[in-house]
Amino acid sequence: MASLITCPHCGTRPKEEFSIRGAAAPKRPSPTAKDEAWHRYVYVRDNPKGRILEYWHHVAGCRRFLVVERDNLTHEVFGVTDAAELERAGADE
Amino acid sequence: MSINLLHRHVLEDHISGFETDPNPNHLSVIRRPVIFSVLAHAGQETAVAEALWNAEDVAPRFCGPSEWLAVSRTVGAETVAGMLSAIAGASVVDQSDGRALMEISGPSVRKILGRCVAVDLHPEVFEQGHSAAMLCCHATANVARTGADTFEIIVPRSFAGSVFEELMEMGREHGLTRGFAD
Structure with missing residues (x-):
């Protein structure tokens, strides 16, 4: 079990406990946004190499959505935050 | 039979x-253990956690943020239900079965x-x-x-x-x- 993710609620856990739910960087457009914006959000995605933000769902643990910042080349993990906390911090700014 | x-x-x-x-x-x-799941309402997390940890005859188990299991081997489900429902700001469900x-x-x-x-x-x-x-x-x-x-x-x-x-x-x-x- 190579990839260890340090969940802010449960501690260090193997990746088997998680379900990866996709990139966290693209922001969901508003329901009334133009079709082009939705098309971009749903279909036109970047495929970056290096540091990325991803949603990880801690299915077998606290069942919270986490935002993991990691390098998809070296598998180095830079930070793990609860997605709700990140959302709250973003709303405060 | x-x-x-x-x-x-x-x-x-x-x-x-x-x-x-x-x-x-x-x-x-x-x-036949008695197991209840306890969920704290928004903003009540610390109060519910404190009440759970101070509760007698019930052992709290951490599941996730504002979510616990309350386990008891000594007292019955009715007693535990009564005790837990007295905690303000918590939702309680019997999971024993x-x-x-x-x-x-x-x-x-x-x-x-x-x-x-x-x-x-x-x-x-x-x-x-x-x-x-x-x-x-x-x-x-x-x-x-x-x-x-x-x-x-x-x-x-x-x-x-x-x-x-x-x-x-x-x-x-x-x-x-x-x-x-x-």
Whole structure:
């Protein structure tokens, strides 16, 4: 079990406990946004190499959505935050 | 004679045959535990946690933020329900029929559990009274340390059979025995 993710609620856990739910960087457009914006959000995605933000769902643990910042080349993990906390911090700014 | 399924434990078929004297490493299945899930309303997390930890006859188990399991072996479901519903800002659901409670103890318990969970169980990291939801034998379980060499495992009822069999398999080398607690 190579990839260890340090969940802010449960501690260090193997990746088997998680379900990866996709990139966290693209922001969901508003329901009334133009079709082009939705098309971009749903279909036109970047495929970056290096540091990325991803949603990880801690299915077998606290069942919270986490935002993991990691390098998809070296598998180095830079930070793990609860997605709700990140959302709250973003709303405060 | 009809079998009353309500009083038939899910592991009854797995624990059959010869009754053996318990070895030092022993897995005991608690027949009728009282397990409630407790959820705190938004903003009430710390108050509910404090009330849970101060509650008598009930052992709280951490599942996730503002989510706990309240376990009791001594008092009945009605008493626990009454006690927990008195906590302000908490939602309480009886899970006793949906969960199976097992207790594994003995000098080799860490070696046995080390094959089942991917969590550091060293007493300095996973202290006595500590509990967490984790993957145990490929099933989502809540594991708690109740003593220096005693762990309590709570698994969903439908997973209890497979978790039990795998625990026994992992403990075979250490002479793990099993039986109902009462």
